[in-house]
Every structure is written in C-alpha cells, then in structure tokens.
Amino acid sequence: xxxxxxxxSPSCYKARLMAALVGVKLDIRPVDFHPxxxxxxxxxxxxxxxxxxxxxxxxxxxxxxxxxMLVYLAAKAAPQWLGNDTAGLAAxxxxxxxxxxxxxxxxxxxxxxxxxLRPGNIDALQGQGTAALRELEAGLVEQHIRGQRFLASxxxxxADIACFPYVALAPDGGVSLDPYPAIRLWSRTIRxxxxxxxxxxxxxxxxxxxxxxxxxxxx
Amino acid sequence: MTRxxxxxxxxxxxxxSQLDAHGRSTALMGEPIEVRRGEDxxxxxxxxxxxxxxxxxxxxxxxxxxxxxxxxxxxxxxADQPGRRLVDVGVVRVRCSPLRAVxxxxxxxxxxxxxxxxxxxxxxxxxxxxxxxxxxxxDEVWATQVRFYQPQAAxxxxxxxxxxxxxxxxxxxxxxxxxxxxxxxxxxxxxxLFVQPLAEDLCDVWPWMALFDDETPMTDLIHFQQTIFVQxxxxxxxQIPRLLPLDPGMEIPTRADLTSVAYRRWLKRHGxxxxxxxxxx
Amino acid sequence: xxxQSPAGPVALWRTRSGRAAAFADRCPHRGMRLSHGFVxxxxxxxxxxxWSYAQAGNCLRIPAHPALTPPDxxxxxxxxxxxxxxxxxxxxxxxxAPPPRFEGLAPLRSMVxxxxxxxxxxxAGTRAAGGLLDYTHxxxxxxxxxxxxxxxxxxxxxxxxxxxxxxxxxxASRAAESLRRVAEDIARGGIAR
Ligand SMILES: N[C@H](CCC(=O)N[C@@H](CS)C(=O)NCC(=O)O)C(=O)O
Ligand code: FES
Ligand SMILES: [Fe+2]
Numbered sequence: 001x002x003x004x005x006x007x008x009s010p011s012c013y014k015a016r017l018m019a020a021l022v023g024v025k026l027d028i029r030p031v032d033f034h035p036x037x038x039x040x041x042x043x044x045x046x047x048x049x050x051x052x053x054x055x056x057x058x059x060x061x062x063x064x065x066x067x068x069m070l071v072y073l074a075a076k077a078a079p080q081w082l083g084n085d086t087a088g089l090a091a092x093x094x095x096x097x098x099x100x101x102x103x104x105x106x107x108x109x110x111x112x113x114x115x116x117l118r119p120g121n122i123d124a125l126q127g128q129g130t131a132a133l134r135e136l137e138a139g140l141v142e143q144h145i146r147g148q149r150f151l152a153s154x155x156x157x158x159a160d161i162a163c164f165p166y167v168a169l170a171p172d173g174g175v176s177l178d179p180y181p182a183i184r185l186w187s188r189t190i191r192x193x194x195x196x197x198x199x200x201x202x203x204x205x206x207x208x209x210x211x212x213x214x215x216x217x218x219x
Numbered sequence: 220m221t222r223x224x225x226x227x228x229x230x231x232x233x234x235x236s237q238l239d240a241h242g243r244s245t246a247l248m249g250e251p252i253e254v255r256r257g258e259d260x261x262x263x264x265x266x267x268x269x270x271x272x273x274x275x276x277x278x279x280x281x282x283x284x285x286x287x288x289x290x291x292x293x294x295x296x297x298a299d300q301p302g303r304r305l306v307d308v309g310v311v312r313v314r315c316s317p318l319r320a321v322x323x324x325x326x327x328x329x330x331x332x333x334x335x336x337x338x339x340x341x342x343x344x345x346x347x348x349x350x351x352x353x354x355x356x357x358d359e360v361w362a363t364q365v366r367f368y369q370p371q372a373a374x375x376x377x378x379x380x381x382x383x384x385x386x387x388x389x390x391x392x393x394x395x396x397x398x399x400x401x402x403x404x405x406x407x408x409x410x411x412l413f414v415q416p417l418a419e420d421l422c423d424v425w426p427w428m429a430l431f432d433d434e435t436p437m438t439d440l441i442h443f444q445q446t447i448f449v450q451x452x453x454x455x456x457x458q459i460p461r462l463l464p465l466d467p468g469m470e471i472p473t474r475a476d477l478t479s480v481a482y483r484r485w486l487k488r489h490g491x492x493x494x495x496x497x498x499x500x
Numbered sequence: 501x502x503x504q505s506p507a508g509p510v511a512l513w514r515t516r517s518g519r520a521a522a523f524a525d526r527c528p529h530r531g532m533r534l535s536h537g538f539v540x541x542x543x544x545x546x547x548x549x550x551w552s553y554a555q556a557g558n559c560l561r562i563p564a565h566p567a568l569t570p571p572d573x574x575x576x577x578x579x580x581x582x583x584x585x586x587x588x589x590x591x592x593x594x595x596x597a598p599p600p601r602f603e604g605l606a607p608l609r610s611m612v613x614x615x616x617x618x619x620x621x622x623x624a625g626t627r628a629a630g631g632l633l634d635y636t637h638x639x640x641x642x643x644x645x646x647x648x649x650x651x652x653x654x655x656x657x658x659x660x661x662x663x664x665x666x667x668x669x670x671x672a673s674r675a676a677e678s679l680r681r682v683a684e685d686i687a688r689g690g691i692a693r
Contacts (some may be wrong), residue, residue, distance in 0.1 A: 004324070005444070007442040007445060007446050007588065008442075008445055008446075008449055013605045026532045030436070030438040030439055030442055032437070032438040032441060033236060033440070034309050035237065035307060035308075035309030035310070035441075036309075036438070036441075058476070099288040106259075114314070114685045115311060115449075115452070116309075116310055116311065116312070116313060116455075117312055117423070118311070134677075138673065138677055141487050141608075141609045141673050142670050142673060145608075146666055146670075146674070147666075147671050169311060170455070171453065171456070172452070174314070177346070178502045178612075179611070179612035181501065181609070181610055182503060197323075199507075200445070200446045200447075200449035200452075200539070201449055201450070201452065201453055203332075203333065203335075203450070203536075203547060204332075204336075205538065205540055206332065206341075206538045206540070206545065206547075206550075207538040207540050209341070211539065211541065211552075212341045212342035213342060213541075214342050214344060214345065214563065214566030214567075215342045215343055215344075215345065215566070216345060216566050216567050217347075279593070326549075328549045328563070328564040329548050329549050331550065331563065332547055332548065332549060332550045332563075333548065341550075341563070344550065344563035344564060345563075345564060345565065345566050346564040346565070414618065424633075453536075454532060454547070454548055456532065457532060457533045457536060457538060458531040458532055458533075459525075459526045459531045459533065462529065464531075469531075470528065470530050470531060471528050471529050471574055473529075473562060473564060473568075474564075474565065474566060475549075475564035475565065476530075
C-alpha cells in the first residue's frame with residue numbers, strides 16, 4: 001500500500017497512525033507539499049484532481065479522503081476498529097468521522113495559516129475551531145459519564161483517529177487546549193495506545209518509560 | 220527592546236527560488252515590506268513608504284535590510300564547495316522572539332526530550348564540556364567540540380553515532396551549525412537557521428542546508444529538517460517570557476548552556492535587543 | 501495540567517502515589533511551561549531539557565549533567581493544594597481555613613466561560629453566594645462552583661447530585677452548556693433568549 005505523504009500533514013498522519021496501530025506497513029512516497037507545492041503538480045493532480053494529500057494507493061484502488069483510508073486499513077487488518085458491532089455504534093462512528101472534516105476546515109486551516117503562511121481569515125477559523133472543540137469536549141464528558149473512554153465506545157475506533165490529529169495540533173494554529181480537560185485526557189489515552197506513533201508537534205509521552213539510569217562520561 | 224542597533228543588519232525575506240514578479244508581502248521588524256523579482260531579474264525590496272531597500276540573493280534566500288548595511292552578508296565559504304546539495308527547507312512561522320529561535324538552535328541538551336529517537340534519546344542525555352568563545356576578529360560567537368550521542372543524526376545516518384558539532388552565530392538572528400557528515404568523514408554538513416524578525420515576538424524561520432549526501436531524495440531531506448524544526452516550534456511558542464531575558468537571574472544556565480550564555484552576552488554587548496528584555500518583568 | 505490561580509498560571513499535577521501539587525507554570529531553567537511536562541513516579545519533569553522537580557518544588561535531576569546534584573537554590577514556586585471531594589483547591593499562601601465541602605454533590609466537569617460572574621448571574625437569573633451559583637433549567641437544579649479568571653472569563657465547575665444517574669448527569673452537563681451560551685451572549689452585548 002502506497003501513501004503519498006507529507007510529514008507535517010495531520011491528514012496524512014491519520015493514515016500513518018492507523019497503519020501503525022493495526023500493524024500495516026505502508027510504502028511512503030514523500031510529497032514536497034511545502035515549499036514545493038508538489039501536490040499541485042501534474043503527477044499528483046492526475047492521481048487526485050482535488051490537489052490534496054494524503055492519497056492512498058492499493059492496486060487499482062485510489063483513495064483521496066483520509067476517513068476512507070482509516071476505514072480501509074481497519075477493515076483489512078483490524079475490523080474491531082470499525083465499530084460495526086451495533087447500529088448505534090456504527091452510526092456514532094460515522095457521526096464523528098463526518099465531524100472530523102470540520103476540524104480539518106477550521107483547526108487545520110488555522111494551523112496552515114499560522115505555521116506555513118497560507119491565506120485565510122484567522123479569527124473566523126480559530127472561532128470555528130473553538131466551537132468544534134467545545135462540541136468534542138461535551139461529547140467526551142458524556143462518554144465519561146457513560147463509562148466510556150473513547151469517542152464512540154469504550155475502545156478506540158476509526159472515529160478517534162479521524163479526530164485526534166487536528167485536535168492535538170490545535171495549538172499550532174493558535175487555539176489553546178487549556179480549557180478542555182476531557183479532550184486532554186482522551187488525547188493522553190490515545191497517545192498511550194500500543195503501537196502509537198507521533199508526528200512533529202506531538203511529543204513523546206516520556207512517562208510511559210521508567211526513568212532511565214543515566215549514562216555518564218560516554219561521548 | 221529596540222530595533223535601532225539591528226536595523227542595519229541583513230535579514231532573510233524570501234526563498235530565492237520563489238521570487239516572482241507578483242511579489243510577496245511580508246514585514247521586517249514591524250515594517251511592512253514587498254519582495255519581488257524586478258525586470259532585470261534581481262530581487263527588489265520596498266519598505267513601508269515605498270522606499271527601495273537594499274537586497275541581495277545568497278544561500279538560497281533573498282536578504283534585505285531596513286537600514287544601511289555596513290558590512291556585506293556574512294560568509295559561509297562551505298556553501299560554495301562543489302558536491303554539496305543545497306536544500307531550501309521553506310519557511311515556518313513561529314510566535315516567539317527571533318532571538319529565542321536562534322538560542323534554541325544553539326542548544327543540544329533538549330535533543331533527547333524534544334527530538335526523541337532522532338537527535339537524542341534517554342539515557343544518553345549528558346552534555347560533555349565544550350569550548351565557547353566570542354571571536355573578536357570576526358565578531359561572531361563560536362562553540363566547538365560539542366559532542367552528543369544521536370540515534371539518527373541525519374537522514375543518511377544508520378543507527379546511533381556520537382556526533383560532533385560546531386556552532387556559529389554571525390548575526391543576531393542567524394546561526395550556522397557544522398555537523399559530522401556520515402557519508403563523508405572529515406567534512407562538515409552545514410545546517411543553518413535564518414530568522415526573519417517580523418515583530419519582537421513573531422518570526423519567520425528559514426532553515427537551509429548544504430549537505431554532502433548524494434543518496435537521499437531532496438524531499439526526504441526537506442522533511443527531515445521540517446520535522447526537527449516543527450518539534451522545536453511547540454517549545455518556542457510556550458516559553459515564558461516571550462522575549463529573551465538578557466538579565467541574568469531570570470533563567471538558570473548550567474555548563475551545557477554556555478553557548479546560550481555567550482550568545483546573550485554578545486547580544487547585550489552590541490545592544491542587539493530587538494526581541495529581548497533587559498530587566499525582569 | 502494547566503490551570504489558573506490568582507498568582508498566575510500553574511501546572512497542576514499528581515504524583516504516582518496520588519499526591520496533588522501546584523507549581524508556577526514556568527521552568528526556572530529556560531522558561532518552558534511545566535504543564536507540558538511529564539510525571540514519572542513522584543517527580544514532574546520539564547519537556548524541554550528534562551529537569552525534574554519533587555513535589556516540594558526542588559530540582560532533583562538535570563539530565564545534561566547526570567553526575568551533578570542540583571543545588572537547593574533551583575526550585576519552582578509552589579502553591580498550597582487541598583484535594584478533597586473530587587475538587588482540587590489552590591491557595592496562594594497559607595489558607596486560613598480548609599476548603600468547603602459540598603455534601604451530597606459530586607463534581608461532573610469543569611468548563612471555561614468567556615464571560616464574567618455578572619453575566620453568568622444574569623444568565624442564571626440568580627446571584628452567586630460564596631462562589632456557588634444555583635441554576636435551575638427544565639426543573640433540574642445544577643450547582644455551579646465559579647472561579648473568576650479576571651473580569652471576562654470564569655472557570656465553572658459543574659456539580660451534580662451524588663445520587664444522580666448517568667442520564668441526569670448528562671442533562672446537567674447540557675444545562676451548563678446552555679447557561680454558558682446565554683452568559684457569553686450577554687457578555688458579548690447580545691440579547692439573552
Ligand atoms: N481529502 C482530505 C484532505 C485533507 C487535507 O486538507 N490535506 C491538506 C494537507 S494537510 C491538503 O492537501 N491541502 C491542499 C492545499 O492546502 O493545497 C482528507 O484526506 O482528509
Ligand atoms: S526549560 Fe525546563 S528543563 Fe530547560
Ligand atoms: Fe531542537
């Protein structure tokens with residue numbers, strides 16, 4: 001499976017993270033998104049006329065929406081991540097998958113503006129991002145009350161992976177996560193999952209390893 | 220504090236490869252500027268009131284100044300050495316003092332915690348003694364014989380190695396590091412951090428590299444450096460205070476921080492205080 | 501986690517053995533926010549260079565100099581913390597009295613309101629007493645514990661009846677959301693519905 005990938009893209013990271021969590025090895029094809037704008041070049045436009053990344057290729061199948069990639073990776077390697085057990089669960093997963101596009105359009109665009117100088121109305125983007133974070137916070141609080149740690153269930157599903165990256169990277173776009181305790185707790189739980197990988201802007205949870213015995217006088 | 224003493228300096232304002240007739244609107248120390256390619260193919264930079272500003276193209280970037288530069292742009296002789304790949308990493312904006320961005324670049328002790336498993340990893344956290352000096356002839360800050368254990372020192376490195384570094388600060392918002400070069404022992408890779416001060420607490424950072432590496436695809440080299448820098452970005456945006464404190468007592472340096480101590484002393488001596496604070500607030 | 505106190509931003513954390521502590525949210529080394537740090541055992545470490553601090557605020561470890569015992573002068577300012585009934589209280593200086601206990605109530609969630617206490621009172625249609633605001637929404641009583649963060653922002657802790665079931669708790673959480681919407685409308689100078 002080949003992923004057209006950019007290290008700083010939270011959408012590409014969704015696919016990388018999902019693959020790592022379910023143990024699928026991806027063949028990474030780095031795209032010079034910034035500064036080169038290679039995603040707008042002829043080769044990638046031919047593959048995805050929308051001019052966006054990620055793009056996932058598996059034989060004849062070409063996917064250009066990260067949510068579809070999450071579903072594909074889960075269905076192939078770890079179907080429990082789909083959350084298909086009951087009608088209610090399946091619908092809740094879809095609810096959050098759709099919601100995740102609002103995160104991309106608000107927090108993602110704010111991040112591109114603040115970090116990579118993309119044009120945009122930053123106040124409006126940050127405002128929409130804050131509104132989305134408040135909804136997510138409320139949703140997670142209600143999940144807690146139900147005794148569930150993740151967005152759709154008590155176990156992680158593709159919904160969590162679809163929402164996690166843009167949320168965790170909200171501060172990159174000038175939107176603080178300080179006001180959202182339930183989001184921070186959920187984010188830590190995801191970061192502690194077996195097989196979790198980081199992307200730039202999301203630091204390693206050093207507490208997962210015990211304090212090492214220091215090496216003195218080595219270099 | 221003040222931009223007076225820094226006004227005559229050269230600052231990066233664009234990638235040379237992205238210069239076009241359409242132009243780019245940006246800023247230098249609070250003043251809006253325009254950068255574009257002139258009819259003669261040269262870079263043209265205009266200031267807030269339409270006045271023409273000095274401009275030159277060097278090390279992959281367009282450089283300009285709000286004042287009257289007394290010196291040409293600092294030299295990086297290695298950049299002209301044949302066989303090097305020149306890497307335009309691209310701009311990253313950071314809400315921090317331009318001086319804090321440079322100081323972070325001079326620091327190795329954060330590698331295990333911020334660039335985990337790439338530039339450093341516990342338990343290899345020790346910073347051995349190294350040499351720091353202000354070279355009076357060149358008027359530059361230098362740190363040499365800096366050694367650190369690194370799991371993946373460069374895109375071309377395979378496995379952990381002890382890397383040697385030299386750091387150089389030729390201008391208040393620019394730094395160059397020389398680093399052991401895995402494919403070519405005896406030579407140094409050149410990695411720079413060129414910082415464009417937009418405001419005292421906001422900067423555009425233009426990393427740039429001149430490497431001996433014929434193997435790694437260009438995009439991988441760009442992504443490696445962007446990864447490193449964006450890992451630093453979330454630190455830089457969360458240091459308090461925003462401005463670099465030049466007043467000893469605000470922060471606690473150890474032996475590992477001697478480069479930072481020398482850098483701050485050098486800034487203070489020259490009155491390079493745009494992006495700094497002199498007294499504790 | 502990050503929090504606010506009258507003495508400025510704090511990093512709130514809990515040791516492995518369960519003791520809560522509040523530090524000034526600034527590492528004395530190079531000013532990084534300590535609320536971005538990590539807890540191992542009984543220490544909080546800074547994410548930037550890994551300096552570790554004990555619950556009392558003294559520095560225990562500087563990873564760049566593993567053989568060095570940090571001098572006692574390197575310390576973070578701490579604040580007094582009381583941890584009771586599911587609520588963490590901070591006091592600047594020695595507290596005169598222990599924090600109040602809310603018999604029969606359980607904390608549900610904390611939320612930030614972009615409005616001052618006056619707007620919250622107007623939205624609830626009642627006055628706060630001793631930091632507590634009682635709000636009735638659809639015949640359901642919600643008790644709110646208010647901590648002002650300046651004039652225009654309030655940290656609001658939602659307390660629910662200890663015996664309430666999940667459905668009632670979710671309703672209380674939603675009631676608090678409604679109150680926040682109205683209070684923020686008022687604060688923006690809009691008209692409350
Ligand atoms: N198709 C969406 C697009 C994700 C997205 O917004 N990708 C960004 C990069 S992070 C992009 O390609 N933007 C195109 C552009 O900004 O030119 C998905 O897969 O979720
Ligand atoms: S700033 Fe906290 S350890 Fe350096
Ligand atoms: Fe760094």
